[in-house]
Amino acid sequence: MAKKTVFKEGKWRCTHIDLSGEEACNFENRGPALKCEKCGKHRPKNVEFYLPDNAKIIRDKDELYDAKAGANWSCMHCNYDNKATSDTCVHCDTPRDTEYEKWINLGGELSTKSYAAGQAPKSSKTLKQKADEYVPVRSRLKKYLKIAAIALGVILIIWFIYAQFFATSEVEVKVVGYSWERSMTVEEERxxxxxxxxxxxxxxxxxxxxxxxxxxxxxxxxxxxxxxxxxxxxxGTQQVECGTVDNGNGTFETQYCDxxxxxxxxxxxxxxxxxxxxxxxxxxxxxxxxxERWFEIANPKSSGSNHTAKWPDYKLKSKERIGSEYESYTVLVEPISGDSDFGTLTYELSESEWNGMDMGEIFIAKVRKSGTVKALLPPN
Ligand SMILES: [Zn+2]
Ligand SMILES: [Zn+2]
Structure with a gap:
């Protein structure tokens, strides 16, 4: 694979904060600029170079020479960044002494970094992150408030439905009547x-x-x-980016591969x-x-409002049988207190329970708002 290298000019953002205000200078400088082109302050320590999409391709002979010369170095005395080609700090005139830099752990060479294809940073991370973090806090709070409001609404609706349709109140009642119903189907074989x-x-x-x-x-x-x-x-072949190197001097070296x-x-x-x-x-x-198939031929029924239930009177002929049977037993009760919201109430129950209920017997009825009796309990 043939390789081609292109030098591009990176950028850095000034993070200097003026004494009078809280806003950072924030000026976007040319990568190789050693001090801010707006406020004149030194390129900050641990400067972060990035490579915008529309970065300038370096063609000028002198600029190319500087780009290829190597990483910039920070002066151990005044912190000013210098080109690799300078042996003396252009700001304070201190000569560079790499051994002493190591000894006092100040100054030194700016780092070069290698990035895989498409991985080089395209904008200043520090300021971008601040913006990213600020907005979500407000929108997140809005979202939580919305969820809380919806949850509260749902709880209110559930409570309303419960109170209206399911909640019961206890009413002291007495038995005032009965009703029963029995029916069956008669089938004939044909x-x-x-x-x-x-x-x-x-x-x-x-x-x-x-x-x-x-x-x-x-x-x-x-x-x-x-x-x-x-x-x-x-x-044929096409050229694609296959890696970028941050040269540590404000320039980037992008490699294109066939x-x-x-x-x-x-x-x-x-x-x-x-x-x-x-x-x-x-x-x-x-x-x-x-x-032979069975056919339903009759559906005799009986009912009454007394306390003695009977099956309908039907005499089975030959080739006839009972198909299914149905029975239901209900007691009628009335609140003992005259100022109750309810009039006569009905309650369906099993035949044995129904048989054991005497006229005038007192019970505690659990009654829904609609007048449906949920249970009849013996009085305490
Ligand atoms: Zn500035
Ligand atoms: Zn210096």
Whole structure:
């Protein structure tokens, strides 16, 4: 892979804060600038270089020379940044002494950094982060308030539904009447004629005949189609970014690599089999048979408002039977206190409970707002 290197001018932001105000200078300087082009303050310690998308490509001979010279160095005496080509601080005239820099752990060379393709920072992180953190705090608070309001609304609705439809109050009542209902279905057995692909148990076959029951797919023949064959063919190369180096002096070195470009092209054809099927009828026996089935013929009912429940009076004839039975028992109760919201209330219960309830007997009724009795309990 052929490689090509391009030098680009990075940027840095001035973070100097003026004594009079709280706002940082924030000026975006050319990468190689050693002091702020707006406020004149030194390039800050641990300066952060970044490479905007529209960064200037360095073509000037002197600028290229500086870019290739190496990382800048900080003066151990005054902290001013100097070019790699200067041996003496242009700000305070102190000569550079790398051994002494190491000894006092001040000054030294600005770091160079390597980035994978597309990973070089495109803007100043410090200021961008501040902006990112500030906005979410407010919008997050708004979001929490919204969620809290929705939760409160849901709780209120649930409470309202509960109070309206489910909550019960206790009322002292006495038994003032009864009501009951009983009913049943009567079925008769009849012989009927039915048809189908088979005879169910209990059926007596009368006839059978051959009939088409469906179709099935049968292989008939094959047809051959010609299909194009496509392959990826290399048609050339293109240059893509394959890494960037922060030179530590405000410039960046971006490497471009040649990458093959492929294109899908037809390189031939091949024969493809397509199987053709046809539908063929399938035959089976169709039966006619006699069978006994039960039919509902009557639904006698009885009811009353006394304390003696009876089944409807029905005499089963031959080939008849009881199908299903239904029964329901209700007591009528009235609040003992005259100033109750409720009038006569009804409560359905089992036959044995109903049988054991005497006229005038006192109970505690659990009653919903709608007048539905949920339970009858013995008085405490
Ligand atoms: Zn500035
Ligand atoms: Zn200096």
């Amino acid at each position: 012989t009927v004629s039915e048809e189908g692909w088979n005879v169910p148990s209990g059926g007596r076959q009368k006839r059978r005949e051959r009939k088409q029951s469906g179709t099935k797919e049968v292989y008939d023949h094959s047809e051959w189609d010609e299909e194009p064959i496509y392959e990826d063919v290399m048609v 990458e093959p470009v492929y294109e899908s092209q037809q390189t031939g054809t091949r024969e493809v089999e397509r199987k053709i099927y046809r539908d063929e009828p399938v035959y089976d026996y169709w039966y006619t048979y006699d069978i």
